[in-house]
Amino acid sequence: xxxxxxxxxxxxxxxxxxxxxxxxxxxxxxxxxxxxxxxxxxxxxxxxxxxxxxxxxxxxxxxxxxxxxxxxxxxxxxxxxxxxxxxxxxxxxxxxxxxxxxxxxxxxxxxxxxxxxxxxxxxxxxxxxxxxxxxxxxxxxxxxxxxxxxxxxxxxxxxxxxxxxxxxxxxxxxxxxxxxxxxxxxxxxxxxxxxxxxxxxxxxxxxxxxxxxxxxxxxxxxxxxxxxxxxxxxxxxxxxxxxxxxxxxxxxxxxxxxxxxxxxxxxxxxxxxxxxxxxxxxxxxxxxxxxxxxxxxxxxxxxxxxxxxx
Numbered sequence: 001x002x003x004x005x006x007x008x009x010x011x012x013x014x015x016x017x018x019x020x021x022x023x024x025x026x027x028x029x030x031x032x033x034x035x036x037x038x039x040x041x042x043x044x045x046x047x048x049x050x051x052x053x054x055x056x057x058x059x060x061x062x063x064x065x066x067x068x069x070x071x072x073x074x075x076x077x078x079x080x081x082x083x084x085x086x087x088x089x090x091x092x093x094x095x096x097x098x099x100x101x102x103x104x105x106x107x108x109x110x111x112x113x114x115x116x117x118x119x120x121x122x123x124x125x126x127x128x129x130x131x132x133x134x135x136x137x138x139x140x141x142x143x144x145x146x147x148x149x150x151x152x153x154x155x156x157x158x159x160x161x162x163x164x165x166x167x168x169x170x171x172x173x174x175x176x177x178x179x180x181x182x183x184x185x186x187x188x189x190x191x192x193x194x195x196x197x198x199x200x201x202x203x204x205x206x207x208x209x210x211x212x213x214x215x216x217x218x219x220x221x222x223x224x225x226x227x228x229x230x231x232x233x234x235x236x237x238x239x240x241x242x243x244x245x246x247x248x249x250x251x252x253x254x255x256x257x258x259x260x261x262x263x264x265x266x267x268x269x270x271x272x273x274x275x276x277x278x279x280x281x282x283x284x285x286x287x288x289x290x291x292x293x294x295x296x297x298x299x300x301x302x303x304x305x306x307x308x309x310x
Contacts, residue, residue, distance in 0.1 A: 059286065062279035070275050085276035086284065092268060094281045097261025104166055104257065105234055108173035112230050113223060115174065116181030121211055123182070124189035125197065135186065141179030150243050157244055164245055164252055172240055177230050184229075188222035189215065228296055235289055258285050 054075070062070050063085050064078035123135045153172065154163075162168025192215060200210045216223070241257040256264055265281050 056286070056290075059279055059282055063276055063283050065276060065279075067273050067275050070279070085274075085280040088274070089265065089277045089280040089284065092265060092277065093256075093261055094258075094265065094284055097256050097258045097264075098284065100166075100255050101235065101258040104169050104173065105231065107166075108170045108177070108234055109227065109230050111170070112174045112177040112181055113227055116178050116226075117185050117216065117219070117223065118211070119178070120182045120185035121189050121215060124186045125215075135182070138179050138182040141176075142183060146176060146239055150239065154243055163248055164255055166255065169241060169244055169257075172244060173234050173237070176240070177233065181226050181230065184226045185219065185222055188219050192218050224296055228292060231292060232289055 058075060061075065061078060064081050064083075066079075069076065069078060119138065123131055123138075157163055157168050157172065160168065162171070196214060196218070197210060200214045205214070236259065237257070238259040241260050245255050245257060245260065247254055262278070262281050262285060266278055269278070
């Protein structure tokens with residue numbers, strides 16, 4: 001039994017006209033959906049930008065205000081633009097805390113990038129028994145919350161006699177930054193062309209020379225991206241310095257990091273209200289990271305995009 005379908009045609013309407021009208025309707029619907037999605041995404045990004053920028057402006061303006069003005073309108077302009085609060089914050093310890101943080105990061109970030117890149121390169125380019133186990137061992141470290149290991153970490157560093165020392169905090173920073181560095185750079189090294197590596201091997205280059213002179217320069221976008229993430233993460237770290245950088249004896253000097261120093265600055269005030277000093281200290285801690293991120297913004301985006309597209 002067959003069923004015949006009847007197509008009702010409008011007078012003077014051809015099949016080509018009907019199909020063209022259908023395609024035009026589909027294109028119009030797709031354009032409207034794309035426009036709605038564009039408006040939603042741009043609106044969400046604009047809202048997110050406002051939520052990020054407004055607190056930064058509030059902090060920066062608070063550094064130039066008095067206590068009375070800070071208690072008034074949040075985003076009002078200061079009556080007098082002066083830098084006294086920055087000088088008071090620097091003299092109350094922010095300068096030494098800033099220097100301590102720089103000393104640690106000058107060593108911790110390069111060591112993290114060096115060891116992480118070397119481990120990621122070997123795991124990505126050289127198959128050997130246990131390769132995947134070691135890789136997943138590194139990756140699992142990124143899923144392990146820091147606070148779960150604070151107690152054993154404290155006793156381990158104390159047994160090494162490295163509490164309240166720069167070298168102890170540097171080693172801990174390197175260890176906790178390695179999982180993400182290995183994970184990110186492993187994906188990047190796997191995307192690099194094999195032909196270049198093979199050509200260097202044929203030319204007689206050693207493994208060390210291939211890594212430092214061939215593969216590492218090719219991975220520069222990825223190195224910049226993960227390096228910025230490590231800088232931001234280590235600069236803003238608070239839990240680890242709070243546990244490991246406390247004076248152990250009466251004569252042990254204070255080697256507080258910048259995040260600890262901001263809390264210490266608040267404690268030093270006691271019942272004294274000098275909020276501009278606290279705002280100035282936070283602004284001092286914030287400015288270097290803003291400069292670093294804005295300076296390397298395009299390199300970060302290029303590194304993340306190239307690692308994804310390849």
